[in-house]
Amino acid sequence: MDYDFIQRKVYDLIFTFIDSIPIDPFSIVSYFDSIFICSYKEYSEYYNISEDDVIRKFNSNEGFLLKCKDTSTNTNYYIMGYNQNKSKERIRFTIAHELGHFILKHNDRTSKNILNRYSLSDQETQHFETEANHFAKHLLIPFPIALYFKKHLNRFTAEIISNIFNVNFEPANYVFLNLNKLGDYSKKYFDSNIEQIILKKFNKSIAKILYKNRCLFCGHIFYVKDPKFCPICGKTLLLRESIDDIFPYFINYEDDNMIYSKIEINENHKAVKCPKCENEHIVEGDYCQICGMHTVNRCTFCHELLDGDARYCHECGAESTFYINRILTNYEGYNYLGKDDAPF
Known part of the structure; x- marks a missing residue:
């Protein structure tokens, strides 16, 4: 088995389609127009057969990849199936596994429409399954x-x-x-x-896993390593919520966070469009070439780059460029602890 080749194929997908964890294999599959994905239940209803018939047909109670031919266009397409009765973790691995068969072109390498032990030799089955498993593991859990x-x-x-x-x-x-x-x-x-x-x-x-912080005054949740100040209200009453502390419970990827006004910024902390005149042609530098407004949110004292909703610097507590120019509205004073509990 060519591990390096499989790893390169995984990295190709990561570089092209993925930028967050947990990785969503369903989302990756949706980028391939030639793959149609369905559950065993949906497949059985469409063909008017039982789910047990589906399992017997594909010799798997986990999932399958079926290669088909569109005779009108003489092109191939694929049906990817998964057993909806399995756990969500198992379904995610099954989709990644079947995607491995597709990316590694196992159907083409055998000229078989269905990959199972009835259509392949034991050696072929073991080889393809091992490759697809290796692909799935490295896709869902990138080693770096x-x-x-x-x-x-x-x-x-x-x-x-x-x-x-x-x-x-x-x-x-x-x-x-x-x-x-x-x-x-x-x-x-x-x-x-x-x-x-x-x-x-x-x-x-x-950062969302390693550096989750909650302000106990305004309730804002943000993700910065070892902050000293809340970027919304400027207070210092912060609680770090580390996976070391919350495990073995769970990681909540959908935080119940307070919503404050913010400016959409790119990976370089520059506004996607001018927050004042809405000019969308943003050039190099920190200012809009049309109205002269700040397009980068920085600390006005230590010049730390800040998020699009930051009124204050998380390092020194000084006001941000967006806040001092009134691009961001004033913090409304929502008290997360409650008025009677606030130590201010």
């Missing part, structure tokens, strides 16, 4: 990201991997054992350039 968590968490277990990447225990344990085997050789195993590109691409998702 898992290694980064290993280095920055006080505890690192298969259960934590399962929790972070929303996968079942088997692939999580596979990654955990392999990363432990690498030890000091991890720097040699990973291409440092690719690793840095991946970490930068997933920077926001990583």
